[in-house]
Amino acid sequence: MDTILRIKDFSLSFKGKKILDNINMSVSKGEILAVVGESGSGKSMLARSVLGLNSPDVFDIKGKIFFDDRDINSLPEKELTKIRGAKIGMVFQEPLSYLNPVIKMASQLTEPLNKHKKINKRKAAQLMEDFLRKLNINDPLQYMKSYPHQLSGGMAQRGVIAMNSSCEPELIIADEPTSSIDVIVQYSIIKLIKDLARLQGTSVIFITHDLQLAAKIADRVAVISKGRIVEEGDVQEVLKNPRTNETAQLLNACIAERAQETGVKRKALLEIRDLRMHFKSGNNINRALDGVSLTVYEGETLGILGESGCGKSTLSRIITRIQRPTSGKVLFEGTDIFSIKDYSKIVQMIFQDSITSMNPQMRIEDIVAEGIDILYGKSRQERTKDVIECLKRVGLDKSIKDRFPHQLSGGQRQRVGIARALITNPKILICDEPTSYLDTVSQKHMLDLFMKLKNEINLTYIFITHNIRILGNISDRIAVMHKGRIVEIGTRDEIVFNPVHPYTKMLIDASIKDEDYFAESLFQTDDSACNSCGCKYHALCKRTAEKCRQESPALINIEGEHFVACHLF
Amino acid sequence: MLFSIKTTVRTVLKSKLAWAGAVILIVIAVMAIAAPAFSPFDGYSHDTDSIFLKPMSKGHWFGTDEFGRDLFVRVWQGARISLAIGILAAIIQMVIGTLYGGMSGLFGGTVDEVMMRLADALYSIPDLILVVLITMAMGNSCFSVILALSVTGWTSTARVVRGQTLMLKEMDFVRAAKAFGAGRWYIMFKHILPNCRGQILVSLMLNVPSAVFAESTLSFLGLGIKPPDASWGTLVNEGFKYSNITYHPWVIFLPLFFIAITMISLNILGDEFKKALDSKH
Numbered sequence: 001m002d003t004i005l006r007i008k009d010f011s012l013s014f015k016g017k018k019i020l021d022n023i024n025m026s027v028s029k030g031e032i033l034a035v036v037g038e039s040g041s042g043k044s045m046l047a048r049s050v051l052g053l054n055s056p057d058v059f060d061i062k063g064k065i066f067f068d069d070r071d072i073n074s075l076p077e078k079e080l081t082k083i084r085g086a087k088i089g090m091v092f093q094e095p096l097s098y099l100n101p102v103i104k105m106a107s108q109l110t111e112p113l114n115k116h117k118k119i120n121k122r123k124a125a126q127l128m129e130d131f132l133r134k135l136n137i138n139d140p141l142q143y144m145k146s147y148p149h150q151l152s153g154g155m156a157q158r159g160v161i162a163m164n165s166s167c168e169p170e171l172i173i174a175d176e177p178t179s180s181i182d183v184i185v186q187y188s189i190i191k192l193i194k195d196l197a198r199l200q201g202t203s204v205i206f207i208t209h210d211l212q213l214a215a216k217i218a219d220r221v222a223v224i225s226k227g228r229i230v231e232e233g234d235v236q237e238v239l240k241n242p243r244t245n246e247t248a249q250l251l252n253a254c255i256a257e258r259a260q261e262t263g264v265k266r267k268a269l270l271e272i273r274d275l276r277m278h279f280k281s282g283n284n285i286n287r288a289l290d291g292v293s294l295t296v297y298e299g300e301t302l303g304i305l306g307e308s309g310c311g312k313s314t315l316s317r318i319i320t321r322i323q324r325p326t327s328g329k330v331l332f333e334g335t336d337i338f339s340i341k342d343y344s345k346i347v348q349m350i351f352q353d354s355i356t357s358m359n360p361q362m363r364i365e366d367i368v369a370e371g372i373d374i375l376y377g378k379s380r381q382e383r384t385k386d387v388i389e390c391l392k393r394v395g396l397d398k399s400i401k402d403r404f405p406h407q408l409s410g411g412q413r414q415r416v417g418i419a420r421a422l423i424t425n426p427k428i429l430i431c432d433e434p435t436s437y438l439d440t441v442s443q444k445h446m447l448d449l450f451m452k453l454k455n456e457i458n459l460t461y462i463f464i465t466h467n468i469r470i471l472g473n474i475s476d477r478i479a480v481m482h483k484g485r486i487v488e489i490g491t492r493d494e495i496v497f498n499p500v501h502p503y504t505k506m507l508i509d510a511s512i513k514d515e516d517y518f519a520e521s522l523f524q525t526d527d528s529a530c531n532s533c534g535c536k537y538h539a540l541c542k543r544t545a546e547k548c549r550q551e552s553p554a555l556i557n558i559e560g561e562h563f564v565a566c567h568l569f
Numbered sequence: 570m571l572f573s574i575k576t577t578v579r580t581v582l583k584s585k586l587a588w589a590g591a592v593i594l595i596v597i598a599v600m601a602i603a604a605p606a607f608s609p610f611d612g613y614s615h616d617t618d619s620i621f622l623k624p625m626s627k628g629h630w631f632g633t634d635e636f637g638r639d640l641f642v643r644v645w646q647g648a649r650i651s652l653a654i655g656i657l658a659a660i661i662q663m664v665i666g667t668l669y670g671g672m673s674g675l676f677g678g679t680v681d682e683v684m685m686r687l688a689d690a691l692y693s694i695p696d697l698i699l700v701v702l703i704t705m706a707m708g709n710s711c712f713s714v715i716l717a718l719s720v721t722g723w724t725s726t727a728r729v730v731r732g733q734t735l736m737l738k739e740m741d742f743v744r745a746a747k748a749f750g751a752g753r754w755y756i757m758f759k760h761i762l763p764n765c766r767g768q769i770l771v772s773l774m775l776n777v778p779s780a781v782f783a784e785s786t787l788s789f790l791g792l793g794i795k796p797p798d799a800s801w802g803t804l805v806n807e808g809f810k811y812s813n814i815t816y817h818p819w820v821i822f823l824p825l826f827f828i829a830i831t832m833i834s835l836n837i838l839g840d841e842f843k844k845a846l847d848s849k850h
Contacts, residue, residue, distance in 0.1 A: 320748040344750035357741030361572060361763040367742075374749045420745065 002029045004170055004203050005050065010063035012042075012049060012227075019045050021227040023063070027171065032197050032204040034218030034235065036211050036250060042227040043207045047173045050205070051088060052080045068170070086116035089164030093176040095156035099148040106144035109163045116167050128166060135162050135192060154185030158192065165196050172196070175207045185469075185511075187497060190217045211250045215239050223247045268333075269460055270296035270319070270347075270428060275328035277314050277484075288314040289325065290484035290536075293555070296428070301454065301461040303475030303492070305468055305507065311484040312464045316430045319462070320349045344375060348421035352433040354413035358405040364391075364416055365401035371424040390419040393456075394449060411442035418449070422457075430462045435470065447474055468511045472496050477561065480504045483536040486555065490562035500564045502541045535567065572767045572846075580845035587841040590834035597831060601648035610639035613797055624819055632819050635811035643799045644823055650800040652831075654711060655781035658718035662780070663773045665719065666726025667765070671757050673727065674734025685731065692724040700783065701792055709795040714787060718780050726772040733765045767846040774839035778832045785828050801828045 005027040012020040020042050027033050037043045048054050050065060052072045065072045067083065075083070084090075092098045099108055109132075110124035119127065125144065132140035135158055148156055157177060164172055174193060178186040194217055197204050208214055214221050215235050223231040223238065225246040231238060242248045277289040288311045296302050306312045317323045319330055321343060330337045337343050348371075351357035358367050368387045372378050378386070388398040394415040405413055414434060421429060431450070435443040451474060453459055463475055471478050472492065479489040480503065488501040499505045535541070538548040545567060553565040581587050615636040624632040624640075631640035673684040691699075700717040707713035734757075737743060743760050751759075762769075787793035788802025789809075796803055801824040808820035 317744065320744075321750070322744050322747045344748060347748070349745065349748050351741040351745065353741060357745055359742045359760050359764065361766075370746060370751075371749045374746070374751050374755065417745075424749070 003027070004029050004068065005205075006066040007046075007050075008064045008066070010049065010065060011061070012045060012054065013060040014058070016060075019059075019227050020049070023227075023229055025222055025229060025232070027203045027205060029170070029203055030197060030201045031220065032194065032206060032218045034206045034208060034214035034221045035224055036208055036214050036221055037224035038209055038250065041224050043224050044175055046224070047090070047175050047205065047207055050171075050173060051084055051090060082116070085112045085164075085169070086167045087169050087171065089167070089169040089172040091157070091160055091164055091172065091174040091177045095153060095160045096148055098160055099156060101148050103147075104144070105146055105148065105151070105159055108148075109144065109159060109166070112163060112167050128162070131162055131166060132159075137162075152185075154189065157185075157189055161189070161192060161196070165200065165202065168200055169202060171203045171205065173205045173207070176209070177206075178208075178213070186213070187216075193217065209250075211239065211247075223250065267298040268295050269298045270294075270462075271329075271331040271334075272296075272315075272319070273329045273331065275315070275318060275330065276326045277311070277318065277323070278326045287484050289318070289328075292328075292481075292484070292486055294479060294486065294489070296460060296462060298427075299454075299458055299460055300476045301463055301474055303471035303478040304462065304464045304481055305466065305471055305478055306481035307466055309483075310481045312481055313432055315481075316349060316432050316462070316464055319428075319430060320347055322349075342375070344371070345424045346426055347428045347430065348424065348426040349430040349432065350414070350417050350421050350434045352436055354410060354417055354437065355405070357417055358413065360405055362404075363401065364403050364405070364408070367405070368401070368416060368419045368423055370420060375424060386423060387419075390423050391416075393422060393453070394419045410438055411445065414438065414442075414446060415449070418453075422453070425457070426459070428460045428462065430464070432464045433466070436465070436467070443470075450474065468496075468507055480507070485536060485552075485565065487537065487566070488562075488564045489555070490558075490564075491560070494560070494562045498562075500558060500562070501537075501566050502568075503537050535565075572764070574766075574770075577767070577770070577842065577845050581838070581841045584841050584844075586837050590837040590841075593830055593834045594838070597648055597827070597834075598652065601645050601652060604645040605642050605649075608639065608642045610642050613638065624823075631823050632817075634807065634820050640804075640820065640823060643804060644801075644827060647799040647801045647804050647824060648827065648831075650711065650794055650798065651781055651784055651802070651828075654715055654718070654784045654800070655777050658715050658722065658780040658784070659773055659776035661715065661719035662722040662776050663726055663769060666723035666772070667730050667762065667769055669723065670727035670730030670732075671734050671761060671765075674731040675738060675753055675757055675761065677735075677738075681731070685728075688724045688727050691721070696721040696783065697786070700787060701790075704787060704792045709792065711794065714784055714793050717787075718783055722776060722780060722783075726769065726776065729768050729772055730762075730765050733768055734761050737761050737764050771839065771843045771846060774835070774842050778835035778839065781835070782828070782832055801825075 003026050007023050007025045010020060010023040011018065023046065025033075035043045035046065045054070049061075050067070050072065052075070054061065056073065061073060067088065072080070072083075099105075106125055106128075107121075109128050110121060113119045113124040113127060114121060129140045129144065132143060137143050137155070137158060143151075143155070143159070151159065161172075161177070172193070177193070178189050190213070193204055193206070196202055206214065206217055211221075218235050220233065221235045221238050222229050223244070223246060230244045230246045231242065238247060239251065242251055272292060272294040275289050275292045276287070279286040279288055290311075292311070292315060294302075304312050304315070314323070318325050319337075321337060324338070332340060332343065332346060337347075340346070365384065365387050366373075368390055369383050372383055372386060384401075387401055391398055391400060396412060396415050396419065400408065400412065400416075405416070408416065414437075417434070435446050438446060447470065450461065454461065463471065465471060475492050477489065477491050478495040479486050480495065480501065481487070482503050488495065488499065488504045495504060496508060499508050534550050535548040535553050541548065547567045551567070553567045555563040555565045557563050582591070615638065620633060620635060624630060626632065631644055634640055634643070669684065669688065673681045673688075699721045703717035703720065704713050707716065738756070738761065743756055746756055746760060784793055784800060785802035785805070788800045789806045791806060794800040794803050796807065804824035805821055805828075808817070808824070812820045814821055
């Protein structure tokens with residue numbers, strides 16, 4: 001194989017301090033090399049050096065970098081600009097800071113084509129459009145017309161990748177391109193980079209701190225630590241038997257993160273057995289829940305994913321004993337929840353709308369203390385003490401307790417909602433779309449809070465949402481609901497990376513393409529004519545078989561903990 | 570929204586009409602309490618020398634009636650009874666209506682259906698017939714009038730509260746309380762009724778004038794307060810019976826005038842409260 005980049009005895013120091021130390025490395029054509037190291041290990045400096053961005057006036061450079069058999073450091077600046085962008089593309093961590101916020105995507109995206117290939121603007125725009133379509137961006141016209149801030153992080157990053165690969169460079173350097181993006185989009189971007197490398201024969205240097213992510217994308221991996229390459233080799237090899245301490249540490253960090261996420265499960269806390277909830281409206285029976293069976297393990301975060309009207313809220317209300325089911329049982333540690341006396345101390349709930357979930361006539365202190373008032377009845381001082389402690393736990397100041405709900409911000413109110421649920425020290429917390437009314441920043445804070453609380457007091461979460469992104473970030477297992485039934489359930493990775501049911505597949509696809517699937521689905525899911533017969537998804541499914549119309553599929557085990565209800569598997 | 574009496578009253582008093590109504594009512598109330606005590610006349614003793622004296626003669630500001638009793642004192646004595654009965658009846662109506670409507674809405678289903686149909690049945694019978702029947706059965710007294718008015722007048726409050734309850738009980742804060750295992754009564758008194766306060770207040774404000782008027786009607790018909798006790802209704806009744814409207818118009822028109830301005834003021838205030846609360850939602 002042709003070697004496209006060769007780094008020989010390369011060292012870089014800044015004011016006597018060594019940043020990179022004697023690097024030897026090469027990248028061949030069409031190869032994806034992952035450079036893995038923790039932050040501060042010098043991996044980004046290496047990338048900058050390859051582009052010749054480290055000026056010799058500031059840095060002390062030794063050794064040579066050959067790109068296409070030409071020494072980068074000896075080339076004049078004029079030659080270098082020709083290489084940058086045309087031959088070597090660079091994708092940065094934060095696309096929104098890389099893109100100019102006041103210029104439309106169209107002119108930014110066509111810039112490299114215009115500059116390096118001397119293609120006129122209109123032609124370049126057309127080329128770009130085709131290219132964007134290839135990269136799974138629907139409606140590229142609209143995309144080109146928008147400003148960077150109108151795009152989501154994932155979409156913007158896709159644009160940056162498109163822009164950098166438009167001149168068909170021989171090498172793309174991606175510096176942590178996915179670290180600011182959620183799991184699902186991360187996955188799609190990795191796929192995108194991989195496809196690019198294969199289609200155009202581009203080599204890729206993929207810089208990351210996540211060894212497992214590197215394993216998903218790269219052929220070869222170089223582990224870098226304190227400016228030195230400590231290990232290099234085939235990805236699978238390195239992952240299986242790391243030879244050096246540094247690699248092992250990185251690997252452990254990843255695994256520890258995972259282990260924390262997956263938690264220790266196995267002890268079944270809540271068992272839901274064939275739960276049905278039918279509402280009569282006139283002659284129609286609305287089957288809000290149509291035979292749902294689930295197990296919730298201690299300490300896990302179970303995500304329940306589904307569009308509005310799929311019965312997820314009904315499910316949560318039955319689990320919290322707010323409603324009684326038509327038939328079926330919910331067992332907590334083996335006992336029917338409707339016969340447990342102090343069940344309210346075990347399961348608590350956080351609601352979607354923080355305005356309607358609080359009595360507007362009550363002060364925050366009384367709202368938070370409601371659980372104590374109903375269940376225990378403590379003295380005034382103790383009550384106030386408990387309330388203040390709970391407020392502190394969710395990150396609120398105690399002065400808030402004398403205010404009324406409408407005097408708080410949405411994020412604060414939602415925190416009060418959490419404090420109210422926590423005051424009885426529940427074991428299970430049901431969150432019904434708790435972040436959907438919040439802006440993205442508060443959303444992030446809220447999710448961090450959920451994770452913090454989980455670690456502090458060993459909570460089990462049932463997290464109900466229509467937003468697969470959120471589940472991708474926080475859940476251990478995901479159950480996908482559709483029209484009152486569970487169509488697929490499995491660990492997060494199985495659902496996100498290997499969905500089996502066509503409905504789940506569509507949801508994940510939509511999320512990767514950054515579409516709001518549910519907005520569209522509102523007017524196309526009306527198939528009330530067929531409420532009970534067959535698979536409820538058959539009207540929308542692309543692969544309907546005769547059987548789907550007649551028989552409703554049961555959940556079958558595919559492998560491990562992955563179950564799906566579909567006739568086609 | 571948060572309901573507080575203070576802000577509501579403040580909004581109401583922004584209207585000049587409401588101010589006027591409130592001032593008139595306060596004057597009437599103060600006079601009703603104080604006037605009879607400070608007058609040299611007692612309102613009961615007959616004085617054959619001064620029958621049908623015109624207003625502002627011989628110290629009788631409002632003149633005298635057919636027995637020579639001082640009308641100024643009798644009008645304010647009447648105001649006491651009329652207002653007391655009106656307010657008491659309205660409060661009892663409010664309590665019955667609130668509890669009935671709240672329970673009906675909270676229980677829902679068949680219970681709700683039965684309770685509301687009962688209330689509808691009661692509502693469909695003209696109030697006056699029921700009141701006449703009750704006072705005839707119980708005899709003329711303050712107590713029987715209050716009872717009669719309370720029994721018939723609560724249905725509108727019940728409807729309003731039930732409607733609110735049906736809405737409020739689906740709110741998440743009620744669900745949150747249920748998740749803590751709260752009982753029906755807790756939910757009703759802690760969550761539902763406090764959120765109905767505005768509506769309850771408005772229906773109370775509008776029930777007072779109708780109760781005052783109903784009492785006057787009854788007394789005018791001779792079914793209400795027994796003479797020689799006076800209410801505005803009995804005063805009109807007596808004037809109607811014993812005097813000639815052409816010669817002694819003040820005997821009839823003075824109590825009528827007070828009935829009218831009290832009704833108008835109360836209705837204006839009630840409407841202003843309604844407006845103030847509506848604009849907040």
